[in-house]
Amino acid sequence: MMQEALRFDPRAAGPVTRADFPEQARVARHQPKGARRGLPLTIRGLRKSFGDNAVLRAIDLHIPAGQFVAIVGRSGCGKSTLLRLIAGLEKPDAGTISFGEGTRREDIRVMFQEPRLLPWSRVLGNVEVGLGAGRGSPDAKARAAQALVEVGLDSKRDQWPAALSGGQKQRVALARALVSHPRVLAFDEPLGSLDALTRISMQRLLERVWHDQGFTAILVTHDVAEAVALADRVLIIEEGRIAHDLDVHIGRPRERGSSDLAALEGTILRELLRSGEDV
Ligand SMILES: Nc1ncnc2c1ncn2[C@@H]1O[C@H](COP(=O)(O)OP(=O)(O)OP(=O)(O)O)[C@@H](O)[C@H]1O
Numbered sequence: 001m002m003q004e005a006l007r008f009d010p011r012a013a014g015p016v017t018r019a020d021f022p023e024q025a026r027v028a029r030h031q032p033k034g035a036r037r038g039l040p041l042t043i044r045g046l047r048k049s050f051g052d053n054a055v056l057r058a059i060d061l062h063i064p065a066g067q068f069v070a071i072v073g074r075s076g077c078g079k080s081t082l083l084r085l086i087a088g089l090e091k092p093d094a095g096t097i098s099f100g101e102g103t104r105r106e107d108i109r110v111m112f113q114e115p116r117l118l119p120w121s122r123v124l125g126n127v128e129v130g131l132g133a134g135r136g137s138p139d140a141k142a143r144a145a146q147a148l149v150e151v152g153l154d155s156k157r158d159q160w161p162a163a164l165s166g167g168q169k170q171r172v173a174l175a176r177a178l179v180s181h182p183r184v185l186a187f188d189e190p191l192g193s194l195d196a197l198t199r200i201s202m203q204r205l206l207e208r209v210w211h212d213q214g215f216t217a218i219l220v221t222h223d224v225a226e227a228v229a230l231a232d233r234v235l236i237i238e239e240g241r242i243a244h245d246l247d248v249h250i251g252r253p254r255e256r257g258s259s260d261l262a263a264l265e266g267t268i269l270r271e272l273l274r275s276g277e278d279v
């Protein structure tokens with residue numbers, strides 16, 4: 001199947017309030033505070049099979065620096081495999097993934113669904129782990145403490161992981177991912193196990209840190225509402241390819257439950273259901 005673009009125009013779906021906001025947000029996003037800019041990502045002819053299971057057959061994709069991309073698709077379509085390839089945790093059978101000159105391995109981080117905290121280490125120590133080789137540096141503690149401030153968990157720095165709620169553990173995992181100031185941050189279903197309200201507050205936190213730090217964000221999610229609420233662009237993977245590539249022309253901050261978001265969510269859900277019927 002050829003890659004095709006689904007057309008979605010929120011202006012046709014309903015009135016857009018605060019029409020000047022997208023431009024303001026775009027300007028603000030290109031001037032991230034402090035941290036280094038995000039990296040662009042280009043994937044060409046990427047293929048990956050496991051035995052005779054051809055999971056990714058021809059992935060071609062360019063993500064500009066600092067963009068927030070969501071990836072959706074049916075269970076087993078290869079979303080996690082694609083993230084693992086991007087993160088260098090898996091080797092492709094064919095094709096290339098490039099980030100531009102001078103990229104270091106620690107510039108690219110992944111956050112998984114399970115927080116994967118070390119039970120024998122306190123919260124601050126768990127965040128320091130994210131510094132990797134930089135863990136021994138004199139400012140390691142200060143940097144970890146700053147990352148905890150960014151996720152609003154400063155007060156828990158001396159707690160054990162077992163004493164935290166699920167949402168708090170995810171925030172520690174986010175701080176651990178942020179502490180090295182990644183330039184590409186990939187999330188594999190990071191909020192899947194959280195209750196609806198905690199999930200929405202974590203979505204807002206993700207959007208805020210992305211906005212402040214300017215990294216390139218790649219979010220794999222089962223939740224189409226989450227994809228359209230957070231991303232600049234939503235990719236749908238079907239049959240080992242990017243079958244649809246939709247720009248989300250909806251200004252930020254986005255109002256949960258707005259008609260624009262609901263219309264786009266409906267378009268994507270219909271496509272996912274339709275593709276399932278072909279199987
Ligand atoms: N290490 C592996 N060895 C063999 N097969 C694998 C391996 N990893 C993934 N697969 C297979 O590749 C396919 C894609 O798996 P992947 O985990 O990427 O899917 P997914 O889109 O992330 O699914 P989900 O939404 O359920 O998380 C599946 O059929 C899976 O069984």
Ligand SMILES: [Mg+2]
Nearest residue numbers: 079080081188
């Ligand atoms: Mg997966």
